Amino acid sequence: MTEKARPCWVLYLLECQARDSETTLYTGITTDLERRFNEHLAGVGARYTRSHPPLRVLAVREFSDRASASRAEAAVKKLPRPSKLAYFA
Numbered sequence: 001m002t003e004k005a006r007p008c009w010v011l012y013l014l015e016c017q018a019r020d021s022e023t024t025l026y027t028g029i030t031t032d033l034e035r036r037f038n039e040h041l042a043g044v045g046a047r048y049t050r051s052h053p054p055l056r057v058l059a060v061r062e063f064s065d066r067a068s069a070s071r072a073e074a075a076v077k078k079l080p081r082p083s084k085l086a087y088f089a
Contacts, residue, residue, distance in 0.1 A: 007031040009069035011076065013059040013088060014040065016052035024052055025084055027076045029069040033060065059088030 010033050014026040026048055030036035039045040040054045063069040076087055 009063040009066050011061045011063060011069050011072050012036070012057055013076070013084060014049070014054040015056050015058050016049060016054050018052055023055065025058070025081060026052070026054065027073055027084070029063075029066070029073050033057065058085070061088060 009029055009031055011027070011029050012033055014028070014037075016024045016026050018024045026040075026046065028036065028046065036045065037054065037057060040049040043050045043053075045054075061072070063072065076084055079087065
């Protein structure tokens with residue numbers, strides 16, 4: 001029996017359009033970034049991205065398991081904007 005490949009979890013940062021022509025940031029996790037980004041574009045992703053459409057993926061960081069990715073997501077969401085960008089640098 002072959003061992004099933006474990007999914008790689010991805011923490012991603014999106015640049016989103018705000019109502020006042022400014023941009024905002026959205027942080028999330030997934031195992032399939034292309035699929036998840038397309039869900040956000042189609043308005044079936046997160047509630048936040050339905051009202052703030054994503055413009056592009058700004059940054060990505062990979063994790064070996066969901067728990068690590070979830071902890072990193074929670075930590076990044078608490079950071080101010082400049083620190084979020086620096087986290088991925």
